[in-house]
Amino acid sequence: xxxxxxxxDHGKHSDEKLAIATAAEIIQIAAGASSKQAIDARKLENDIxxxxxxxxxxxxxxxxxxxDADPAGQLATKxxxxxxxxxxxxxxxxxxxxxxxKDWFERDDVKQLIRDKVASWTATNxxxxxxxxxxxxxxxxxxxxxxxxYRSDARHVKFWYERSNHGMHGGxxxxxxxxxxxxxxGITQEQRS
Numbered sequence: 001x002x003x004x005x006x007x008x009d010h011g012k013h014s015d016e017k018l019a020i021a022t023a024a025e026i027i028q029i030a031a032g033a034s035s036k037q038a039i040d041a042r043k044l045e046n047d048i049x050x051x052x053x054x055x056x057x058x059x060x061x062x063x064x065x066x067x068d069a070d071p072a073g074q075l076a077t078k079x080x081x082x083x084x085x086x087x088x089x090x091x092x093x094x095x096x097x098x099x100x101x102k103d104w105f106e107r108d109d110v111k112q113l114i115r116d117k118v119a120s121w122t123a124t125n126x127x128x129x130x131x132x133x134x135x136x137x138x139x140x141x142x143x144x145x146x147x148x149x150y151r152s153d154a155r156h157v158k159f160w161y162e163r164s165n166h167g168m169h170g171g172x173x174x175x176x177x178x179x180x181x182x183x184x185x186g187i188t189q190e191q192r193s
Contacts, residue, residue, distance in 0.1 A: 006164075011127065012060075012128050012132055012139075012140060012141055012142075012143045012144070013125075013128060013141075014140075015053050015056035015057040015140075015141075016049070016053045016056075016062055018052075018056040018124070018125050018185050019048075019050075019051075019053040019055070019056050020049055020051035021047045021120040021121060022052050022056075022117055022118055023045050023052055025046045025047075025117040025121075026048060026092070026113070026114055026117055027041055027044060027045040027048065029041045029042065029045075037100075040099060040100045040101070041101070042101040043099070044096060044101065047092075047099075048092055048095055048096070049093045050095075051088075051091050051092055051095055052088075052092070052118070055084070055088050055091075055118070055122075056121075056122075056125055058074055058084070058141050059081075059084050059125045059126065060125060060129060061066070061121055061140075062084070063125070063126050063129040063130070064133075064138060064139065064140060067129060067130065067133040067138060068138055068147075071147065071156065072154070072155075072156035074130070075130055075133070075134060075156050075157075075159075075160050076156065078127075079105075079123050079126050079130070081118075081119040081122035081123045081126065082119070084122050085115065085119055086120065086121070088101070088118055088119065089111065089115050092114055092118070093105055093111065093114070100105075103110075122167060130160070131160075131164065133147060134146070134156075134157050134160040135163075136150040136152065138142055151163055154165060165167045
């Protein structure tokens with residue numbers, strides 16, 4: 001059994017912290033691994049973290065930019081990691097195929113595992129930015145600022161919290177329920193603010 005806890009310094013999780021959490025689900029070093037295997041696996045994990053840090057930085061920037069441009073519209077869209085998945089699995093595999101474990105990464109089930117883990121943590125990244133934005137803060141890491149014109153009573157903010165507080169959606173890969181995605185917030189553009 002493996003569990004993890006991500007701790008922040010009164011801000012959002014950093015891109016590197018999200019990359020480390022993602023990589024930890026892809027590379028798990030068995031207690032019985034030889035010293036050489038453990039060292040090689042740790043090197044591979046660090047190389048994957050580098051690739052995933054860049055990935056999470058792009059996801060974060062994209063999400064913050066969209067939230068700043070249209071908060072109500074972005075909060076109403078599905079938590080969809082797929083637009084960010086275009087080449088990330090191939091980039092992880094490229095690094096992995098340079099390691100002593102390259103044969104393992106030829107397996108389809110391993111490729112699917114990588115895709116699932118990266119997609120799940122990408123959705124978590126998106127969720128974190130939306131949740132902070134709904135709370136009135138924008139930016140990244142500990143470099144947060146107030147959302148201009150933020151109102152805690154705005155319909156899209158109340159709707160976000162109503163849904164998130166009742167378990168209708170969450171971070172780690174859950175996305176949003178179909179009715180929420182199909183109907184958005186159920187409000188017009190004029191009603192969003």
